[in-house]
Amino acid sequence: MARNSQDTKLRILKAANRLFYSDGIRAVSVDAIAEKAGITKKTLYYHFKSKDDLVAEYLMSRDQPNLDAMRKWFDDVDGSVADKVYAIFDGVVRSSQHPKWRGCGFLRTAGELANMPGHPAIKAGAVHKKRFESWLADVFLEYKLKNSSSLARQVVLLLDGSFAVMMVKHDSAYIEEAGLAAKQLIEASL
Amino acid sequence: MARNSQDTKLRILKAANRLFYSDGIRAVSVDAIAEKAGITKKTLYYHFKSKDDLVAEYLMSRDQPNLDAMRKWFDDVDGSVADKVYAIFDGVVRSSQHPKWRGCGFLRTAGELANMPGHPAIKAGAVHKKRFESWLADVFLEYKLKNSSSLARQVVLLLDGSFAVMMVKHDSAYIEEAGLAAKQLIEASL
DNA sequence: AAAAGGAAACTCACTGATGAGTATACATAA
DNA sequence: TTATGTATACTCATCAGTGAGTTTCCTTTT
Numbered sequence: 001m002a003r004n005s006q007d008t009k010l011r012i013l014k015a016a017n018r019l020f021y022s023d024g025i026r027a028v029s030v031d032a033i034a035e036k037a038g039i040t041k042k043t044l045y046y047h048f049k050s051k052d053d054l055v056a057e058y059l060m061s062r063d064q065p066n067l068d069a070m071r072k073w074f075d076d077v078d079g080s081v082a083d084k085v086y087a088i089f090d091g092v093v094r095s096s097q098h099p100k101w102r103g104c105g106f107l108r109t110a111g112e113l114a115n116m117p118g119h120p121a122i123k124a125g126a127v128h129k130k131r132f133e134s135w136l137a138d139v140f141l142e143y144k145l146k147n148s149s150s151l152a153r154q155v156v157l158l159l160d161g162s163f164a165v166m167m168v169k170h171d172s173a174y175i176e177e178a179g180l181a182a183k184q185l186i187e188a189s190l
Numbered sequence: 191m192a193r194n195s196q197d198t199k200l201r202i203l204k205a206a207n208r209l210f211y212s213d214g215i216r217a218v219s220v221d222a223i224a225e226k227a228g229i230t231k232k233t234l235y236y237h238f239k240s241k242d243d244l245v246a247e248y249l250m251s252r253d254q255p256n257l258d259a260m261r262k263w264f265d266d267v268d269g270s271v272a273d274k275v276y277a278i279f280d281g282v283v284r285s286s287q288h289p290k291w292r293g294c295g296f297l298r299t300a301g302e303l304a305n306m307p308g309h310p311a312i313k314a315g316a317v318h319k320k321r322f323e324s325w326l327a328d329v330f331l332e333y334k335l336k337n338s339s340s341l342a343r344q345v346v347l348l349l350d351g352s353f354a355v356m357m358v359k360h361d362s363a364y365i366e367e368a369g370l371a372a373k374q375l376i377e378a379s380l
Numbered sequence: 381a382a383a384a385g386g387a388a389a390c391t392c393a394c395t396g397a398t399g400a401g402t403a404t405a406c407a408t409a410a
Numbered sequence: 411t412t413a414t415g416t417a418t419a420c421t422c423a424t425c426a427g428t429g430a431g432t433t434t435c436c437t438t439t440t
Contacts (some may be wrong), residue, residue: 024301024302024304029426042429045428111214112216115212117360122357157351158347160355161347161349164294164351169319178344181375184375184378185375219398231400231402241401
């Protein structure tokens, strides 16, 4: 067994990632994560001071990868800004086909911890959403759209709306509909 | 203590309502609900066959009241359809000021139970969202808007997007922004 | 170069609390 | 007296977190 701190910590985080995203926060025990990571619970507590701490680190570790995925979908499509933003929604549609897809981990975690407003995991979610919104606003500004920051918020609302609706009705047509609405709002701001 | 079945069942449901909505599903124990209702756990299990059953009934009991609130906000405002729909978002803004407000119970429950796709509580959420969407579509049809059903979906997406974003960033400006987007989309369909 | 020491990374086995659900019995209204 | 409704007191599983001790590896001393 690797006696390398970074390696072990990463394995724990990876196990936490899979289990928390798949089953939720309170549904997953620290024992289950330790077992999945192939270490004992005490070792887990050596690397993370509490379950709450682990939850927060789990979400922080998702910030950059999620952002990168969105940007890639945007960048990889040729066309107008509206088309490129629509490509983000299309990327989410494709992701949602995967059997392990469970929507947005940030939103689901924040919803589950709604009675703990100051929880670091919720802050991590706020940071992530903010970074995405800022990136969008910058993009819209580059493309010389009117009301770039309002528009960015509206696109965020539509995207998170897609995630929300998908939790209840597992029908990706809603994501497409949100993409169309986003496209329309962007085109009206040209 | 009232030995009236309906009365007791209602008290249990009321207690479940408050606790589930406030703290989430898995964070609330059956013991806590029984205590809040002023009965013993055994009595609770006499009226509900399991915790899952109670969760489902909790959400089903919220369907009509939530729908009524939305309709009232819509009806109580004079103006164009766009104005009346905006009033719904404005109603949510006002609700969100209340310290006990925790967003949409249907979405939060569905998110928490995302690993149990067939759970009756998620079905109850789907029914509720569907009824709201259908009502909106009917309203838009009455007002002779183009693409009434698409438009209804877009408004639903914006509203649920508001709930989602509010879970993470407690800033009601997002609800207003969603309301403005909804207004704009509706006006474009006149 | 070899031994000693100490810190870092780990395990085993446990605690006290709490979880969902139940066996049995008693009370009340029809 | 019988069905309905309620209570006391339990079961057994699982929870987050910990106490005490062990292994590995690197550094320092001789």
